[in-house]
Amino acid sequence: MQNENLVQISFFNQLMLVHPRKKQNERSEASVQVSEYFVNAEGTGDKVNLSDLLGTVEKTSGASNKTKKQLRNLQSSKETLELPLNKQQTEKIQRGIAYEKTTAEVSCWKNIILQNQKAEQMVFPLNQESSGPKRVEQVVAGWKVQTPLEQEIFRLLHGSRQPVNDPVLTPVEEQSLKAMSLEEAKIRRAELQKARALQSYYEAKAKREKKIKSKKYHKVQNKAKRKDFLKQFDEMVKTNPEGALEELKKMELSRMEERMSLKHQNSGKWAKSKAIMAKYDDSARKAMQEQLQMNKDLTQKMVVPSDDEHESIEEGLETVPDFVNDPETVIDPVNPWMRGQLTHEEPEVSCVTAEEVQTAEEENEEEEIIGEFERKRKLRQADEEDLIPTEEEQEEEDEEEDVSEFNTLFRLMRSEKTREGSNQTRGGLNTAGEEDEEGLLSEGQIRVRSIEDLEVLDEVVEPRAIEEPSAPQTAAAEATSEPPHKKKREINLKEVLTKEAKAVRLPFLPTVVDEEERDEQISIIKEAFAGDDVISDFIKDKSRQEAAGRPAVVDLTLPGWGEWGGVGLKPPRWKRKRFRIKTAPPPPRQDQKLPDVIISEKRTASVASHQVSQLPFPFQNTAQFESSIRTPIGSTWNTQTVVKNMTKPKVVTKLGAIIEPMVKEDFIKSYYTLVTLKKYCYISCLCSWYCGVAC
């Protein structure tokens, strides 16, 4: 017992020791009447009014005037608070806010989705692990500590934030890694690789060039460098005059050095030896000249050339005589069929017989040919340079106007044709509902089992395909009513399915033909084509075709209808006027302005079933589509790598691999920061809450 008492006392003492001088707080109770002697609960039921509080505030000196004023205003105001919104409305607002938030969050996928849609090739599964050997640390990640010693060690490690399972990366390092997303890291790596490769290329190149022993090579290099430098210097004068001045000083220095030395003065040992040879050897003379020129260049004073001088130089350049650029005029003067260009007489050919043409040509053929080529050349020059012709040319131009007019017409026509084509195809594109039709499967009751069946499948539907083209054909034959259906412009098979025929130009040797020989030739050709008059036949043929295409007047007058009829009576004028129907002219023929060509605009039925009738969707014009068809993709025409590249599939999957859906953390970098931020906020909130509780 005593012991126990002792223990208790000592315990009490200890307590006293711990808090030897603790001040005892006064207890205060919330009550209206505060008595010095007792605590009572009177007035606890009463509510505290604002006025009660206000009264004390007014008296206290510490409270600011502002709060006092606010409180007074509050007391005087009679307004009540608004009722809260009803449940439906609050919920609607909540939903709206939540929806906005979610859509904003989901929108961050937009770039990735677009990128994937545009990608030429997608390889699934998306994030494949590297198949190489893994690090030991990763393999042993599942290992757990057991013995107390190990625990002690790991506690220490944890304390210093050292990595435990994967000792290669500390958490700090990991965070820094995560800061850069996978994609960015990839891009960065690629950049670095590229830079490194470029550097190594340049180094290798420099080394290689340095090793070259050829003096000539270095001479050329130096010359190029000098030229480059001069160009740069010109720019420098404009942009950076101070730098240019310094360069000038350097140049001046080199000039001085050059003047002092005997380097390029033809006084060295080499120069002397050359001087002996110079008498006989052309190259030696040239070399010496070059050296002297070098000296001259180097010792010349640098003067910044003014703009006027530049211009004069350019003009001088332009006035190089024309014959320098002339192509070699190669032609067989005898054979009229071998001439590439139309003579200016030919448009009138239709009214003159072939015989006359030939005789007329015989007389001044050579002169004409020469003149023609000159004109041609001029035309070409004008085309290329787009310059206003000089005065000399203008005189000539009057003469050649007819020819040039013809040529320009020809060119215009071509451009028109192409424009027309594109317009039509655009019109075709706009027709609604086409797109949908294309996607449809043609579902029927025929079951296809073999290739033969597929052929039959073709035939079954073919009649329809044939019918279509026949319709415009008959219309053309009748040559009445409506222009043929131009809206559905056919893509010509010749354009689509064949490679463009290349005109092979064989170089004719410019042989000098004697007058006699020429005459002989002409007579031989005449003899050979004595029986058949090819040209007039051709002209007749063409005019017949043209006539067939021309719209005829349809006479619908019924004699005797509404008036007297009989032999010798003509229907009156009003009737003829009213019932003779003129149809609109068809679009101009393609060969309208090509006198020596007939272009058939008929459609061949056998090929038509293989032709594309409308411009397919993604293409803007026929030329685009044709070019897409024209490039072959097979290994017969392309190298292996090209074929591999061109035929690579859009989606590649790995055999037997599960394709997981996308994982947000792999693709969106900002997500990480967002999550960590949120977590941090959460923790800080918790902390503050705990603090509040503790207080």
Next chain:
Amino acid sequence: MKVKVLCRNPDDYVRETTRDIQRVPRNYDPTLHPFEVPREYTRALNATKLERVFAKPFVASLDGHRDGISCITKHAKSLSTIISGACDGEVKVWNLPRQECLRTVQAHEGFVRGICSRFCGTSFFTVGDDKTIKQWNWEAPGYGVREEPINTILGKAVFTGIDHHQREGTFVTCGQTVDIWDEQRSSPIRSFSWGVDSFSCVRYNPVETELLASCASDRSVVLYDTRESAPLRKVIMQLRSNTLCWNPMEAYYFTCANEDYNLYTYDIRHLDVPVTVHMDHVSAVLDVDYSPTGREFVSASFDKTIRIFPKDKGHSREVYHTKRMQHVICVRWSADNKYVLSGSDEMNIRLWKANASEKLGLLSAREKAATHYNKKLIEKFQHHPQVRRIARHRHLPGDILKQKRELREMREARRRKEQNVRKHSKPGSVPLLTEKEKHVVAVVE
């Protein structure tokens, strides 16, 4: 004197081993290989024909159920395992390569309404008409041990669908409300409802894993976010949607299978108009599932066919049917993008190839190159009428064809009628509606 010597590197013409194919020096001079386009056109035509000839999509039929299949699900980690639930409450686990049933469980009384696999592939959940959620082990019990669920939760109402979270231990069920459950608890941690409806399907978004969408019986599709207290938004269509599926590669697109024979792809950011209307079925569409690549989806319909649609095209690229297949209730696309599974009324599960003419198994490099080349050729010449005709040809049974024609006629009549109404009314009073706009009744915030 300079002597030039011919020198050849044997590497250029000697094979490394005798098994290598001979090196063939090629000359790519275009004049030596004329008529590129006609030759390629012929090749393309042949490739198209061969593609149709080799199009044999049907792989296998798994029979063993004693009632119509109501739901199928894939194993999360194994390609060769699937589970199916039938209308008599039976659940079967199948091995696909061996085409046999591994395990049969009498899971529920009445229909098995939904099955979902846990993301780790250790267990799966079933819900049924008997108002229970049951969790089962993937591993079959030992010999002589009774099949017992790991966990059973008794709910207040019938559950009609279930789906599991992609990475966490929560799952969602639907019935009278959409409930989110923690695997460790026997009561839902949250339940959403918006008006009094019953829901037929609920799916987690596989990418944005906190997003949910469900199909309700008031013809609406409702969006949820599990982090929010209320549902997000709902879109009401003209007829009810049966099921929906999220695109696994594009977070904000989902496709719903509707009673009006169409499928609708929506962008959740713009719910007022569907992105694409997919039509080709001739009866109600009952199920839809995306391919794991997110490029295509497969749909099952009451018209006894399944169809494969590209995700951004209005019409299907493929239709599968057999004489014996009845109304297709459920359909799934395998996780390796190679196969499609369909479960139908007549108690069979069918395995189809996703690409009808694809050669299965390992391909040699030359085979691969040839298939790629052929595919590219068909793509290049796809607009040429002969190629297109052959590529598009599909055989359809007579009654479906008839229905299709009928439908087309009806659509045409409706269009004509509308046109006439527009013609005879004040200009502007009958607005021109596009196909996409026709089917959405309202978007409710």
